[in-house]
Amino acid sequence: MTDTAPARILVIEDETPIRRFLRVVLEGAGYTMAEAARGREGIEAAATGAPSVVLVDLGLPDLDGKDVVAAIREWSSVPIMVVSVRSDEGEIIAALDAGADDYVTKPFASGELLARLRALARRRATDDVAPVITVDDLTVDVAARMVTLGETPVRLTRKEFDVLTLLIQNAGRLLTHEQLLRTVWGQTHQNDSHYLRVAIGHLREKLGDNANAPRFIFTEPGIGYRFASATQQGARLGAQSRPPDDEGGASDD
Numbered sequence: 001m002t003d004t005a006p007a008r009i010l011v012i013e014d015e016t017p018i019r020r021f022l023r024v025v026l027e028g029a030g031y032t033m034a035e036a037a038r039g040r041e042g043i044e045a046a047a048t049g050a051p052s053v054v055l056v057d058l059g060l061p062d063l064d065g066k067d068v069v070a071a072i073r074e075w076s077s078v079p080i081m082v083v084s085v086r087s088d089e090g091e092i093i094a095a096l097d098a099g100a101d102d103y104v105t106k107p108f109a110s111g112e113l114l115a116r117l118r119a120l121a122r123r124r125a126t127d128d129v130a131p132v133i134t135v136d137d138l139t140v141d142v143a144a145r146m147v148t149l150g151e152t153p154v155r156l157t158r159k160e161f162d163v164l165t166l167l168i169q170n171a172g173r174l175l176t177h178e179q180l181l182r183t184v185w186g187q188t189h190q191n192d193s194h195y196l197r198v199a200i201g202h203l204r205e206k207l208g209d210n211a212n213a214p215r216f217i218f219t220e221p222g223i224g225y226r227f228a229s230a231t232q233q234g235a236r237l238g239a240q241s242r243p244p245d246d247e248g249g250a251s252d253d
Contacts, residue, residue: 014060019037053078054079074183081104081117083106135216157199159195184199204217
């Protein structure tokens, strides 16, 4: 919670009695609460409502809660707590691997839930991803899923936007092919490197980014991609005078 406004908790839970109970507990503790009864509705609410913490049930009617966690984690670092009746170790590990920060098994004590929420809300205050990211003349509005280059809007597919967002949120850090594929396309596609090559090629075309003299997306041959850090942006003209990276010509586009 902050001095200016109460923390906003998004509850993604299909059972009405549990949502009512959580509203009493959360609002009694000074939080505000938004709610969604289905997974897809919850993902949209997370993108548009700027919650401080997300609570997710695993047994949703349209999506498994782990898929909801993974979808939100593609573009946001908002703290996510799974609240579920599933208590076996495999489910807990899978939820945490999908991107959840904490896991509470139903039934739970309201005091324990609130203590965990306070810890996650404090983390939100110090470890959040900026909703609008600007690098040089490229701007990515993560929540609105909008990209502009200078004054011009850039139309991207969902997967292209997800790849760009993941790269720009990790600017200067090398992301492997497997990491990008697993996060954007899912576990079953982590070896389908052609999906990623096509997406990167389209991004370069739409952003005017030359693979041989890149402004934004740098290739680490055979390993992955790295979005330009602030240092790389400043040194870009000098880098263009050196021989281009050997990335196999158009194979990475």
